[in-house]
Amino acid sequence: MLRKYFVRSSYHFIIFSLIFCVSLSAQELKGNQNSEFINLFNSADLEDGCYRIPALITASNGDLIAAIDERVENCGDLRSNRDINIVIRTSSDNGETWSEIETVVDYPFGQSASDASMILDRQTDTLWMFYNYMDLDNEQDIYYLKAVSSNDNGKTWSDPVDLTSQITKPEWHDDFKFITSGRGIQSSDGTLLHTLVNLDEGVFLFGSKDHGQNWFFIDSPINPADESKVIELSDGSWMVNSRVANIGMRYVHTSTDHGETWISKPDSTLIDPGSNASLIRYTTQEDQTILLFSNSKNPDERKNMTIRTSLDEGKTWTEGTTIYPGSAAYSSMTILENGNIGLFFEKDNYSENVFITVSLDSLTPGQ
Numbered sequence: 099m100l101r102k103y104f105v106r107s108s109y110h111f112i113i114f115s116l117i118f119c120v121s122l123s124a125q126e127l128k129g130n131q132n133s134e135f136i137n138l139f140n141s142a143d144l145e146d147g148c149y150r151i152p153a154l155i156t157a158s159n160g161d162l163i164a165a166i167d168e169r170v171e172n173c174g175d176l177r178s179n180r181d182i183n184i185v186i187r188t189s190s191d192n193g194e195t196w197s198e199i200e201t202v203v204d205y206p207f208g209q210s211a212s213d214a215s216m217i218l219d220r221q222t223d224t225l226w227m228f229y230n231y232m233d234l235d236n237e238q239d240i241y242y243l244k245a246v247s248s249n250d251n252g253k254t255w256s257d258p259v260d261l262t263s264q265i266t267k268p269e270w271h272d273d274f275k276f277i278t279s280g281r282g283i284q285s286s287d288g289t290l291l292h293t294l295v296n297l298d299e300g301v302f303l304f305g306s307k308d309h310g311q312n313w314f315f316i317d318s319p320i321n322p323a324d325e326s327k328v329i330e331l332s333d334g335s336w337m338v339n340s341r342v343a344n345i346g347m348r349y350v351h352t353s354t355d356h357g358e359t360w361i362s363k364p365d366s367t368l369i370d371p372g373s374n375a376s377l378i379r380y381t382t383q384e385d386q387t388i389l390l391f392s393n394s395k396n397p398d399e400r401k402n403m404t405i406r407t408s409l410d411e412g413k414t415w416t417e418g419t420t421i422y423p424g425s426a427a428y429s430s431m432t433i434l435e436n437g438n439i440g441l442f443f444e445k446d447n448y449s450e451n452v453f454i455t456v457s458l459d460s461l462t463p464g465q
Contacts, residue, residue, distance in 0.1 A: 157251035160435035182210035346397030
């Protein structure tokens with residue numbers, strides 16, 4: 099009936115109605131976002147440096163942990179900055195209020211830690227935080243890959259453990275290698291699974307089958323790929339979604355044999371300027387699986403932070419919901435205890451690192 103009514107209306111009334119509907123949709127979308135941006139880490143607070151590289155996770159008790167690089171000396175990365183610490187803020191009310199900044203990893207000046215990423219072991223309630231380490235005074239350009247863990251939902255953390263010898267090859271000692279920032283996963287069989295990058299060799303998976311007592315390395319390079327996210331699909335296969343430089347889109351890699359072999363293809367619908375993204379699984383109360391993907395939806399510039407959804411295990415994606423059209427780079431998502439989605443991303447040329455809550459309904463209208 100509504101379609102027939104519009105057909106019979108005058109041209110001017112059709113135009114007016116369309117404008118009204120578009121305006122209403124935008125208002126409804128804004129109303130479904132349950133909070134405004136909260137600037138968790140303001141780079142202006144660091145005189146010469148900045149905060150960069152966000153990571154976000156929900157602990158087993160529902161608390162949120164937002165981790166980031168505190169780049170004190172300058173805004174450069176691990177090879178050019180002799181004072182980078184890993185710091186966090188936490189929230190016990192789905193991101194409405196946050197703790198003061200707390201330091202998790204802080205080495206003496208001349209040694210830096212960077213690129214935090216996290217995995218929750220749901221079977222032991224242990225939080226794992228991974229990072230990359232360098233001693234710039236004594237081993238310039240030599241990367242070590244380390245981890246700390248927490249058994250009390252991020253309140254305290256263990257001493258660092260060096261994983262380098264377990265998850266890389268000896269001949270990689272001098273290579274540019276690093277664990278991808280953001281998030282890893284725990285698969286349905288309890289395996290902890292994450293990605294690391296060797297810029298000369300490709301992306302590789304590593305993990306643990308015994309809750310972090312020992313770590314394994316899968317020597318099957320994934321190419322083309324840079325910083326990547328791994329996810330387990332409903333049939334048990336693995337999918338890796340990768341940043342690739344200078345092509346304006348993402349690459350998707352799938353494996354049905356637990357990472358021994360990979361099928362790789364570009365996804366031209368996942369527009370991307372070459373930036374770290376976030377990929378997580380959302381399971382509804384009705385056991386419907388939705389994949390959520392956040393990135394800078396632009397082929398050339400880090401801007402237009404967008405969340406897309408997929409109802410078919412990543413075969414197709416929606417056009418997405420724009421969260422912020424301006425400058426926006428790395429992002430990390432998590433599912434909140436109340437069922438909403440938390441998004442933590444770099445905003446306005448890395449000057450702010452903001453958190454926002456988005457409802458699932460606003461991302462999947464009509465679905």
